[in-house]
Amino acid sequence: MGKIKFNWNLEKILGISAMSISFITLVIFIYQTNLMSKQNYLSILPYIQVSTSNNPADNSFSLRLLNHGVGPAIIESVTMIYDGKPTDLTDHNNEILPYLISLDPTLDSIQNYSIATLNKGIAIPANSAYSFLEVKNSQKDYNLLTSALFRLEEQGLDYKIVYRSIQNERWMVSNTSDGPVKLD
Incomplete structure (x- = not known):
């Protein structure tokens, strides 16, 4: 069986890094939006x-x-x-x-x-x-x-x-x- 060889170069590493940072930013954005929604509900809570x-x-x-x-x-x-x-x-x-x-x-x-x-x-x-x-x-x-x-x-x-x-x-x-x- 042949071994799969990855050819890593600077462009691929930078591309994967940029995609990873974008994904992490998206997760953080969704989390912050969820927190803001919860805060909004609590800020208008009648009792x-x-x-x-x-x-x-x-x-x-x-x-x-x-x-x-x-x-x-x-x-x-x-x-x-x-x-x-x-x-x-x-x-x-x-x-x-x-x-x-x-x-x-x-x-x-x-x-x-x-x-x-x-x-x-x-x-x-x-x-x-x-x-x-x-x-x-x-x-x-x-x-x-x-x-x-x-x-x-x-x-x-x-x-x-x-x-x-x-x-x-x-x-x-x-x-x-x-x-x-x-x-x-």
């Missing part, structure tokens, strides 16, 4: 939390969505669950108080309140709060709302809020989760 503010001295109570993340959170859906029955908040004009009144009609007598809708598509900017139910300046209304909410929670009132980032990553937060749970 929603439902917060209650209860101040008996001022007779004020509020429910708010806080976004502790670094990007906007866009609401997709709000589902309330009571007695094992899920109800989409759109059935109540995306407002929490009409839903609560459907569970406890005595709440219909609350007069000093402000509400905001939790419509699909509402964007909550990073490091901001969105108040969707507030009662203040009335001891009667404060006592009525707080006692009804406490009683309903004891009876199993739950919520699930699904939201997404501008990168279309989806999360769900509920009163039974320790924080946002990534979906998909």
Whole structure:
């Protein structure tokens, strides 16, 4: 059998070296692009939390969505669950108080309140709060709302809020989760 003989010369060595350097550069470029993509996703990560503010001295109570993340959170859906029955908040004009009144009609007598809708598509900017139910300046209304909410929670009132980032990553937060749970 004949032996294959390589004829190495300076041109072949330089050509192979140039191709090797180009290949290594391509691998590094792909790796850096992957890192930049991951960094971009992390730089717009919303982190929603439902917060209650209860101040008996001022007779004020509020429910708010806080976004502790670094990007906007866009609401997709709000589902309330009571007695094992899920109800989409759109059935109540995306407002929490009409839903609560459907569970406890005595709440219909609350007069000093402000509400905001939790419509699909509402964007909550990073490091901001969105108040969707507030009662203040009335001891009667404060006592009525707080006692009804406490009683309903004891009876199993739950919520699930699904939201997404501008990168279309989806999360769900509920009163039974320790924080946002990534979906998909």
